[in-house]
Amino acid sequence: MAEIRSGQKISAGLYIVATPIGNLGDVSKRANEILSGVDYIACEDTRVTAKLLSALLLKKPLIQYHEHNGEIQRPKILGKIAEGASVALVSDAGTPLISDPGYKLVDEAREAGHRVTAIPGPCALVTALSLAGLPTDRFMFMGFPPNKTKARTEWFEAEKNTKASLIFYESAKRLPACLEDAASVLEGRKVAVCRELTKKFEEVVRGNLNDIATHYAESGPPKGEVVVILSAPDKGTIKQTGNVEADTDKLLEKALTYMRVKDAASFVSDLTGIKKKELYNRALELSGKN
Secondary structure, three states: OOOOOOOOOOOOEEEEEOEOOOOHHHOOHHHHHHHHHOOEEEEOOHHHHHHHHHHOOOOOOEEEOOOOOHHHHHHHHHHHHHOOOEEEEOOOOEOOOOOOOHHHHHHHHHHOOOOEEEEOOOOHHHHHHHHHOOOOOOEEEOOOOOOOHHHHHHHHHHOOOOOOEEEEEEEOOOHHHHHHHHHHHOOOOEEEEEEOOOOOOOEEEEEEHHHHHHHHHHHOOOOOEEEEEEOOOOHHHOOOOOOHHHHHHHHHHHHHHHOOHHHHHHHHHHHHOOOHHHHHHHHHHHHOOO
16 A cells, blocks of 8 residues: 655545544644645635644644635536646545535536545534434434524424434534424434534434433533434334324325235335234225125
């Protein structure tokens, strides 16, 4: 495996570089070498990245790149790569492309035939998942919730039946209201609120969603960066949405289009948690095979 030494010229291309989420000691040797060797660094906030580079005793030309100027900046960045330059893409903290617009730059760089490679490292959602003590076999990252209560409630409602741990980022200021809305839709779930990850005051608050929502409603917003993880629904709770009887009939009717009565009942039972025998009898009625 080829080794890159600090300051060594890097081949032309786009380098996706993960940076620390709070602890400078988490910057990898390879990340340091790439940042040292590239010609340019594309970043969300030049002030934040300048501080990181200063701590690493580096100084590089910075190109501000974010969702609001992407249409203008992407052609410029790709043009530099086409001319033989190497460009590192970093976010303010953690792994680029996780809840930021970097994928468009990666997509267009690949379409243009440029070299694209990633330097893995810190990521808040993965760090939180490893600390939460909640199921990790299936999980879904949801980004940031909407700011308003109605939209946020609908946001949670849309994933009510998703059989996976749900992970999202939230500002500390909005956390109490967000957890209250989550509890109104996802009552009874387990939750882990992970705060200030890798930093001095790292904290994981775990428990029943309703209890944790009450805790933050009474204590007020915490300080720092927050990642929230919600457990998947219990199998028996998936059916508790809207008009259960009507929803179940729709599922059965759809399943009966492709399956035998027994198989349709089994399939819908797995989806909803309703007893297979109960669904089998209803499927018989719907199919006219009494």
